[in-house]
Amino acid sequence: MKLYDVKLLTVTCEILAQKNVIDILSKHKITGYTSYEVEGNGARGLRGQGLKNEKNVKVEVIMQEEKLQDVVEEIARTLFTNFAIVLYVTNVGVLRTEKFV
């Protein structure tokens, strides 16, 4: 079984920044992602308690390396200053590369 190398971008951010992240993804023609609500502690204090709007989400996207640079750059430029947000990239292997353009 052959596994192909692609990148997994994981963005942990406040729930109100999720829309911005997904907008950036779709701008780069990436439509597939997985997101889930998470809790945690960080620079902006305990997150995930209380009001729904103050929860955190984790967005996971698999993409080819060529797109990664632009997407990460745009997220960093537009969202880092104003939102609670952390992102990181990992190498993952997938079976069907054509699913992740």
Added chain:
Amino acid sequence: MDILELIQSNLLTPIVLFFLFGIIAARIKSDLKIPDAISEFLPIYLLAAIGLHGGIEMRNTGFEVMFLPMMVAIGMSLLFTLNHYQILRRLGKFNLFDSYALASTYGAVGAVTFSVGLSFIKNQGVTSEGYLAAILAVLEPVAFILAIFLTNMAVSKQIKTRKQSLGNLESMESDLEMGIKETKTNLKQVLHESITGKAIVILLGSIIIGYIIGEKGFESISIVFEDLFVGAIVIFLIEMGIIAGQRLDDIKKVGPFLIAFSIIMPTFNGVIGVLVASVLGLSLGGSVMFGLLLASASFIAAPAVLRHAIPQAKPSLYITSALGITFPFNIIVLLPIMFMVSTIIHDSATIDLFNYLSKD
């Protein structure tokens, strides 16, 4: 009954006691928590109940009577938002973004506060005009739209002057256009989001349904939307108390100016609101609710709108002050004060005002 007695007796109502209880539970670091699904459901339920009642009463009174109060409420909300901005920017020395965000938070209305107000005046044995629910719906996006519009204008103006001082005229055009374009898309988005947002949709939907079904049709559902109303507020206020309690430490961080602002401004706005409503001929209870609309600050809708439209503003400022200071102050102290003011006006001056108005 004098004002202190009224505040005292208001303190001992289940709504306020459970709110204070929630604060204490949070302070002793209890793991008490209202499940997420319920605390998301309750605002929807409360708005549905408010809307139904409003709709049913509007069927009796008709639409024409609400036109003038609604226009006045919108005008006052806009005026107060501008006033808040000037105070925050000039006296409070907040930056542009925080000032506009706070100004609109305090210019906007709080649906939870409105529910508490309804049960407060019910407790005092008076009623309010049903069309106030419609005003609540219309007023919700008004202050935000103004603040976002002005913020975007200010930002594009800043870009323009910066370009001018650099003498770079060629790229000035495009940046200015970009600023204006951004304003347009931003406003369109905010308009769309707030009008299709769950609060306004459920409120307007229930008003229409209430209007259609009337009192007769309401009988079959009144066990849920009438009898459970105050109980539901109580459960929701436990959650509000817990969240406010968790934020108590943050209150020190917002600074003395904002603490004073979040107590003085609602009092000022609320009392003016009661006076204006009385002149407009609203009932005793209706004037209190009208005042409460103008006094209340938004803490559920505000972050959702402002985080997108003015992301530079610090949410810790506007959520903490609205939920941690203004909300408790409104439901514990200001409601009795406004009730007192409204009682005095309606007892003594109704006839005079009426004469004055009819001469006009």
